Amino acid sequence: MPNIKSAKKRVKVIKTKTLQNQMLKSQLKTAIKKFEASLKEGKAAASEAYNFVVKKTDQAVAKGILHKNTAARRKSQYAAKLNKIA
Template identity: 50%
Template sequence: MPNIKSAIKRVKINENKNAQNSAFKSAMRTAVKKFEAAVEQNDDNAKELFRNAVKQLDKGVTKGIIHKNTANRQKARLAKKLSSLGA
């Protein structure tokens, strides 16, 4: 544990940010899994869940939680699953 006041504050801030990032990452993964489950069951709301998953991935990029290319790759895979649903 640090002794300097600013270092103590930094540890607290890092813990809070870590908790926020973990929660957001979990929500992002949940959105993707909900979409994939909807595709498996051929649900009607798959398109809406796709939009939500893409939105979450884009927010993750904006917040710096995931890399831009990672989000683009995941979105492309989800879009591919969505298009196979329509075929």
């Protein structure tokens, strides 16, 4: 455990940020699962889920959770899956 006041604060801040990152990662994973499930339901449902998963992916990039190239690759993969069911 840190003894210095600023080090104690850093521990608290890191703990808070870690929880926020975990929440965003969890939301992204849930959106991906919903998108994969909606592919079986039809084009309309999949299109709506695609928009949501792309939004969550972009939010993860903005928060620094995903690299922008990783996000671009994933969005491309989602679009390919969506176009495949057309």
